[in-house]
Amino acid sequence: MKHIEQHLVCGGQQTVFSHYSETLACEMKCAVFVPAHADNVRLPVIYWLSGLTCTEQNFITKSGAQRYAAEHGVIIVAPDTSPRGDQVADDPAYDLGQGAGFYVNATQAPWSEHYRMYDYIVSELPNLIEQNFPASAQRSIMGHSMGGHGALVIALKNPGRYKAVSAFAPIVAPSQVAWGEKAFGAYLGSDREMWKNYDATALLQASTERLPILIDQGGGDDFLKTQLKPEILAVEAERCGYPLELRIQSGYDHSYYFISTFIGDHIARHAAAFTR
């Protein structure tokens, strides 16, 4: 691990480090905020997954989350959104390739060589964090847009691994919208049965844990009716009795202005789910 940025903020340390990921077979950057804490204390960790085009920078510079993480004594880990580098397959479009990993394990060439963000977020990264930071084994997960999809899918597929899950404007049914169809078609191939492994709506019924889901969705979000469609998840949750709280926040758009408005509430909810 190489520390490449370190800033004191709200009494805690905002770090950005890089490391070689065995899972992704490339060098990766990741941001970690560690609040001020007593010696020998280990803190619970919130994993934040960012959306299309983002890096590890967007959340740490724009969300204002550090204040709330400091207040609640939780670590926040914000990884990059895909494998990176000249040797990593890419696409000129913003919604495929680098910056658009979609938190899946790709099975199709040329993507399958590096695009294994699911395994990276679920396994490799938490091991690294728990070995190198004062992190306990208590975890939760949240994200925005593509990262909201990632948070929901990862929580649903790993019962017992996360204490809380929430999302801002998530892609709740990637198999049914253009962003997901394009990415899943490329990364997972044309067999739509395979897509169900990474589709929150498709995974909901089979969930044994029934970890409650909180979703905030801006009512003025330009992608609401085309790519996000939270009503698809809401209908499925209603049908199978899954605990989902979907809040449509009137007038808010898809930006970090929206995230910064409600991030404090999400962090408070996650913190309340951790055992002290």
Added chain:
Amino acid sequence: MKHIEQHLVCGGQQTVFSHYSETLACEMKCAVFVPAHADNVRLPVIYWLSGLTCTEQNFITKSGAQRYAAEHGVIIVAPDTSPRGDQVADDPAYDLGQGAGFYVNATQAPWSEHYRMYDYIVSELPNLIEQNFPASAQRSIMGHSMGGHGALVIALKNPGRYKAVSAFAPIVAPSQVAWGEKAFGAYLGSDREMWKNYDATALLQASTERLPILIDQGGGDDFLKTQLKPEILAVEAERCGYPLELRIQSGYDHSYYFISTFIGDHIARHAAAFTR
């Protein structure tokens, strides 16, 4: 005025507009946050002046100020840091020309044609804001680095015009440090007597108003010992009995992580200075 961005954040409206500035003789962008408020109420206005290389974007995306402005019911205006455009004189260095207006009225060619940021901030911009937003005539001013210098100088030169002034890591004595010597030499010429009109330390003694100054300075700021030197202002304040509160915040650097940590306190102090 042309609205070019509008986002709901913390219940208020974050707007970015552009307008033709008669003072600067070019098109300018400016950001304004207006919190939720009752009809027919006019709110006090905090002017935020940004530092070198910044535009109207840095403060509104990174400081987290909107939450506190909403809490205290104050408008925040964040202008760009210099005149802009292909027809405006510039320099390849980051610390001269576009992005580096230093809040002075330039007297030297080629800068004097457009570089009149002092007049823009003191006169034209407040008139525009008070005519087009629900702004009262109560104003305060704060800023960062080059913008901290601007805030101090503008408050000191305009007794009665601002209810409060504060700064983050300001250039307190531009005539005595490299950033200021370069910029003042270019914009104001080689006669250092002229520089005193825009040097907070030089202006302190003559101030009749004695508006209290709050300064936060990161103890881990890379520019502390070369460009900022707050002790120069502290010594002069002590000498002439000027009310200055200088807080060295141990470990904080020059970034928006530092600003975001203490902006809530600055906004609360300014809000307390406004008459309700």
